[in-house]
Amino acid sequence: MNRSNGDVADRSKTSGSDFLQLNVGDAPAGGLSDWLARRLRLAISDGRLPVGSRLPATRVLAGELRVSRGVVTEAYHRLIEDGHVAGRGRGGTVVVAAPVSAPAAGGPRETVDPPSTSALFVAAPGADVYDALRAAPARIDLTPGMPDLAAFPRTAWLRAERTVVGGLAPSDFGYGDPRGTPALRHAVANWLARNRGIRADPDQVVIVAGTAQAFGLLAQVLRDDGIREVAVEDPGSLGARQHLNHWHLEAPPIPVDADGIRVDALRAQGAPVVLLTPAHQFPTGVVLGGERRRDLMRWADTEGGLIIEDDYDAEHRYDRPPVPALRSMLAEHVCYAGSVSKLLAPALRVGWVLAPPKYRDALVDAKRFADLGNAVLPQLVLAELMESGGMERQLRFLRPRHRRRRDAMIDAIGTHLPGAAVHGAAAGLHLTITFDAGFADVDLAAAALACGVKVQPLSWHSQRPTRPGLVLGYAARTPTEIGEGIATIGDALRRLSRSRHLTDDTRR
Incomplete structure (x- = not known):
């Protein structure tokens, strides 16, 4: 009330x-x-x-x-x-926590120095663009990829931590298995069976430092096997593409439409490996359709293709039934990657990979020589949380909370950005909005940041020309902040439009 x-x-x-x-x-x-x-x-x-x-x-x-x-x-x-x-x-x-920045009560909004924002939002962002964006001050951060960090289950985590530490023998504080602790690999196998329909033996699970490390390790393994290209969705994650490029793999774009990746275009391109987000495509939010799934399975089975399945936020769904993981359909041709970054917090740096038998040993070797394995204690605590039912309770808590925030964002877009088309609302932690052509989305993102609101331009995630758009995260912000942020973007868009019209009139 x-x-x-x-x-x-x-x-x-x-x-x-x-x-x-x-x-x-x-x-x-x-x-x-x-x-x-x-x-x-x-x-x-x-x-x-x-x-x-x-x-x-x-x-x-x-x-x-x-x-x-x-x-x-x-x-x-x-x-x-x-x-x-x-x-x-x-x-x-x-x-317990202070805002990054806040406006004075009743005072004007803080702004960021315009030269720094224009330098940040360029059409071809560099490898450090995410670090720079995270460091940029803003009143309201609507960048995608962040769960509700205020909802982290501190009490449940501390309870699991006490349970784990109280039962450890001195030998348990030594070096661990580079594949991950048996307890967490067992817990992950059970979690995937319950929530993603994947049947896997714990010995098939390799624990990694988040999906980012999974991409890096897989890139090394594939390159050593003579592979030089991993096709990616377009639009698709800029971060994933940067990781592949860092390890000297080309990432040719394959177009995505309303049913997901175009398998006919994948065949025509000829890459032997493809990286996909089939349950909730990033950033458009589409689900890989049934016929596309069958066609993709035929491509993998008959042409020997390898699928890297990034299942980054499949558990967060609101208005549609669950979508089975590709790994559950054709395990020998699918390398599955997931993490707790969107379920709990990115700070934990815990993820997992299920690799086909052909690449499993090489993946373990790559992990061993990267860091000897993840830290043992957080793995054991996470395993306790997963096996005790704490993760399911957290997910049940988050879904209605995220749904309210998603609804608040959609309502605010309808009010303040009536010309925008909304994509990917049925699941996930973000929305994508697109506009009719007429301006550069990097200019809108820069204008929004200058007014204290942080977003990502859609063009960052596109290798081919696309409509201007923004990718907007809602899970980490309150409905009030979301409404204010979208209103600010609306103001920035109107100023940008007026400026463009003035420039056009001057040229006439």
């Missing part, structure tokens, strides 16, 4: 608190919770409420401000949803 219109005992008398010098007289009529949440968020951002500090009890602050307790409770709840504070029972409500 929204209590933003909460009562004030007597608005003719100014009520306030020594805490942050809050003065109810500064609040707009009918928006007390919004006002209080903004003031608290600003204090967290500028350091007046550092991480670890405790907020006043709701009853106490409501009494000092002479407002209903529901006003304070709702303001605190909004900060909890944002991931800035957390309820600690008798320990009260505690600040």
